Amino acid sequence: MAFQLPKLRYEYNALEPYIDAMTMDIHYNKHHGAYTNNLNNAIAGTQVEALPIEEILREVSKLSPAVRNNGGGYFNHNLFWEIMSPNGGGTPGGELLKNIEKHFGSFNEFRDKFSNAAATRFGSGWAWLVWTGKDLQVFSTPNQDNPLMDVSDIKGTPILGLDVWEHAYYLKYQNRRPEYIQNFWNVIDWKTVEEKFLVATGK
Amino acid sequence: MKHQLPNLQYPHNALVGAISERTLEFHHGKHHQTYVNNLNSLIPGTKFEDASLEQIILNADGPIFNNGAQVWNHTFYFDTFSPNPKPSPEGDLLNAIEVSFGSFDEFMGKFTNAAVTLFGSGWAWLVVDADGKLAITQESNAGNPLRKGQKPLLTCDVWEHAYYLDYQNRRADYVQAFWKIVDWRIVENRFK
Ligand SMILES: [Fe+2]
Ligand SMILES: [Fe+2]
Numbered sequence: 001m002a003f004q005l006p007k008l009r010y011e012y013n014a015l016e017p018y019i020d021a022m023t024m025d026i027h028y029n030k031h032h033g034a035y036t037n038n039l040n041n042a043i044a045g046t047q048v049e050a051l052p053i054e055e056i057l058r059e060v061s062k063l064s065p066a067v068r069n070n071g072g073g074y075f076n077h078n079l080f081w082e083i084m085s086p087n088g089g090g091t092p093g094g095e096l097l098k099n100i101e102k103h104f105g106s107f108n109e110f111r112d113k114f115s116n117a118a119a120t121r122f123g124s125g126w127a128w129l130v131w132t133g134k135d136l137q138v139f140s141t142p143n144q145d146n147p148l149m150d151v152s153d154i155k156g157t158p159i160l161g162l163d164v165w166e167h168a169y170y171l172k173y174q175n176r177r178p179e180y181i182q183n184f185w186n187v188i189d190w191k192t193v194e195e196k197f198l199v200a201t202g203k
Numbered sequence: 204m205k206h207q208l209p210n211l212q213y214p215h216n217a218l219v220g221a222i223s224e225r226t227l228e229f230h231h232g233k234h235h236q237t238y239v240n241n242l243n244s245l246i247p248g249t250k251f252e253d254a255s256l257e258q259i260i261l262n263a264d265g266p267i268f269n270n271g272a273q274v275w276n277h278t279f280y281f282d283t284f285s286p287n288p289k290p291s292p293e294g295d296l297l298n299a300i301e302v303s304f305g306s307f308d309e310f311m312g313k314f315t316n317a318a319v320t321l322f323g324s325g326w327a328w329l330v331v332d333a334d335g336k337l338a339i340t341q342e343s344n345a346g347n348p349l350r351k352g353q354k355p356l357l358t359c360d361v362w363e364h365a366y367y368l369d370y371q372n373r374r375a376d377y378v379q380a381f382w383k384i385v386d387w388r389i390v391e392n393r394f395k
Contacts (some may be wrong), residue, residue: 122266122344143323144322144323170367174368
């Protein structure tokens with residue numbers, strides 16, 4: 001069965017004023033839609049056609065660049081829409097907060113490290129918070145690569161991701177990527193991130 | 204040596220129809236300017252303090268390469284355009300294009316394809332190879348053909364900031380419009 005563009009859990013204007021409705025509409029329908037279609041075309045008739053996306057990405061080095069680019073684009077945007085909410089912002093709690101404090105010192109230190117990873121990624125890419133199997137790490141990847149891929153320097157389960165392709169912010173922020181990053185903290189749905197952390201750690 | 208942002212050879216609204224005034228204001232006034240500013244703040248106290256952009260492109264890595272190459276790339280890109288462009292090449296350049304690509308139309312098709320299919324941020328280039336033949340190449344992010352011993356003749360910026368305000372996800376429409384503002388007189392002079 002072909003991959004489907006997942007339903008958004010909120011309206012295009014739900015993340016205003018931090019992410020504008022026009023950006024959401026184009027980002028979701030055009031960019032994410034194109035990654036979905038191109039992924040389906042790239043795997044049609046191949047051995048990985050019926051595999052879950054996570055398994056495809058784990059062996060992506062053996063597959064075509066089109067699978068790496070579009071499979072990454074498909075998965076990364078799925079995650080991105082999921083971890084945002086109109087009722088987002090604030091800080092995480094529970095096990096996730098404990099682990100963030102353990103690995104980064106404090107929530108604020110984590111936040112600065114993540115923002116810096118997003119701001120300093122040169123060109124297109126993503127910033128990540130990842131459970132590696134033994135700790136939490138923050139880093140960035142180019143283009144549509146992600147930490148599930150066997151080509152990634154740091155491998156693990158991404159529980160938070162920020163798209164820093166210019167298409168993610170250009171209509172509203174133009175060259176001001178740091179302002180977009182700062183506003184992202186107002187829409188993070190920590191409940192979803194906490195759930196992802198518990199699944200990743202098997203707790 | 205302090206690097207300077209070169210002025211555009213035309214007003215911000217001169218390319219309207221292909222590139223909007225607003226895009227040029229941001230692209231030249233903010234992006235190009237920021238690369239100049241970043242470079243000037245990175246090089247003091249390094250061996251690139253008095254280096255030319257070409258020396259930086261050939262020898263630097265990391266942020267100094269990225270910002271230095273982006274200064275050069277954008278100057279080269281903006282210098283290609285004119286509100287009254289010569290619409291196609293003639294003479295030696297046309298001959299070389301026909302030898303390497305078959306015809307001017309085939310060249311445009313191949314260059315367009317290189318620009319449209321480059322994944323992520325980067326630049327499509329027409330270059331003279333080390334063996335003197337013309338070639339079309341793709342470079343990611345700040346990549347520049349000088350680094351590979353090639354002579355650049357023409358480039359198209361396909362970072363999303365080059366077209367997003369005007370074309371959003373429709374990069375192919377931007378590249379089509381790009382052909383309307385390339386001044387082939389300038390490209391011919393580079394080839395000489
Ligand atoms: Fe995106
Ligand atoms: Fe640019």
